[in-house]
Amino acid sequence: MTTNASSTGLAVPSRRLGRLWHLGRATTDLAAGIGVRGMIDMARNGGRTDGRIQLSPAATKRFTDRLARMRGAVMKVGQLMSMDGTDVFTPEAAEIMATLRDRAEAMPMSQLNRVLTSELGRDWNKAFRRFEFQPIAAASIGQVHRAETRDGRRLALKIQFPGVRESIDSDIDNLGFLARNLGMMPKGIDPQPLLDEARVQLHREADYEAEAASMMDYRALVGEDADFFVPRVHADLSTSRILAMDFADGVPIDRLADGRYRQAERERAATLLTRLMLRELFEFGLAQTDPNFGNFLYDADSGRIVLLDFGATNTIPSTLAESYRLLSRAALEDDAAGLRQASVQLGYIGEEDPEDKVAALIELIRLSSEIFAADGPYDFGTSNLFERVYTRGRDLFLDDAFTRMPDPSSMFLHRKFVGVFMLCRRLRARIDFRDMLMPYLSARDQCAS
Known part of the structure; x- marks a missing residue:
């Protein structure tokens, strides 16, 4: 078992007021980074020809660090903002925003061990010849670890952040609060139907058993394709909060x-x-x-x-x-x-x-x-x-x-x-x-x- 690396991240904030505080701080960081002139430009274009948001790299880093700490639904929103930030942000800010696609803060080792023990049992480590504690990827809902089983299977294990599933409803409620009270929606449009659909979607994303079923369905549709590879699900090491699949280079x-x-x-x-x-x-x-x-x-x-x-x-x-x-x-x-x-x-x-x-x-x-x-x-x-x-x-x-x-x-x-x-x-x-x-x-x- 590989044990020379460790996760040193901070715990996921899970209470609604705590997450609203973090979300409010992120919004404040974004507004402060844009500045008064930038806010006016966002509202009425301010005479700019390119329409880009002039967000300083320092402010962008504070904003993305906050979302990376929160994980969950609000980080999903930040990831969508970063998909091609060059259209909206300056190149410098867009480069930093792009980091949201590839990282969230990893959970502390103690949390990781609790999740593995809760989902796979106290002797979970006996299933593996090697388990890399340092995640190879971390996103909005979970982080991914490389492992090799005793019987020689090379796996990637997606392990859900504790508290993220429970925080989805509060995140959506908080985003709805901001959308309705900070002028983020056009007049007369109720964002609730979209927020309700996002709530359903995020709960589905946090259900790894449902994801495993979708992965198997999609793999059957793609078949043995020379251009695409859909990893196999390994059901014996998968739960509603852990998804074990083939490791792919x-x-x-x-x-x-x-x-x-x-x-x-x-x-x-x-x-x-x-x-x-x-x-x-x-x-x-x-x-x-x-x-x-x-x-x-x-x-x-x-x-x-x-x-x-x-x-x-x-x-x-x-x-x-x-x-x-x-x-x-x-x-x-x-x-x-x-x-x-x-x-x-x-x-x-x-x-x-x-x-x-x-x-x-x-x-x-x-x-x-x-x-x-x-x-x-x-x-x-x-x-x-x-x-x-x-x-x-x-x-x-x-x-x-x-x-x-x-x-x-x-x-x-x-x-x-x-x-x-x-x-x-x-x-x-x-x-x-x-x-x-x-x-x-x-x-x-x-x-x-």
Whole structure:
């Protein structure tokens, strides 16, 4: 057993008032880092041309350190903010925000031992020939340890932070409190349906037995694929708070952007994951909806992409897939009536919404569809589409153009779509999304219900 490394992190705050205090401190750090002028710019753009938030590296570090200490739902929000911070933050601040994708503070050794003893029994160590106490990864809900069993299996054990599952409800309530009282939502929009869906999703992510089932279902759909590898679940060492799976070699997929990899390798990886996203929507009826880049590893030796973390796996009703098929077809044909029909089905707009607001939202969808309206490969490396969509969407937000929340069940698909396209941007890939999409637009009812 490897014992020369140790976890020295701080315990997870679990009481609601304590977590609200930490969340309030994080918000204060963010506001202080932006400053008065920055807050005004955030509210009305302040004459800036690039629309980026000027957040100092010191303030960003204080903010991310606070979220890393909290783990749980609020860290999930911070991770989403960091997916491609270059669109919103200065490059210096974005670099620090990006650390949230790869780390949370590890739990103290005493907590780790208590979890292992509680879940696997007092003699848990007898199952292993080697157990590395220093985690190889730590995220918002748990941390991962490498181990080898007595019978020679090389495993990765995802071990849940104590208190995180119990803190989900208080985190969501606290985020709702801030959303309603700090002007974070457009007038007239109730964030509660989205918060309720997030609550359900996070409780699902914290149930490792449910994740194990989703992982096995997804592995069956992918099958023996030459391009993808889904690790096997090892049920004898898995519980509701520990998930044991095959250990897989590889580096986080966004590392392909660091210059050591060829353009062809980057574009192959981006194309594979984009095609997989379409298969999830139109063939599988099942999607892994957490776009954290760390959930995808690239094994340079085999060329395969390892798919990890199935806690945020959602089924996709055939009716929802059909609405996205209609939206995509209408965008390609520049069919305003079709765009409106699909937008109503998806809950973006209502049947009786004012025409000026409908027109503004339809135009935003048209702008977003630039990726697959291109004739030939779309060059994410030179595109500034994300900045344009962000700026236009922010302006509509501030003008109260958003009158309703989309169907909460579709919000997690949006997270997946944006995450994949942000990865394409990170890898500076050129991909022919239109060519990949076209076969799905002429067929109906392909998605499993």
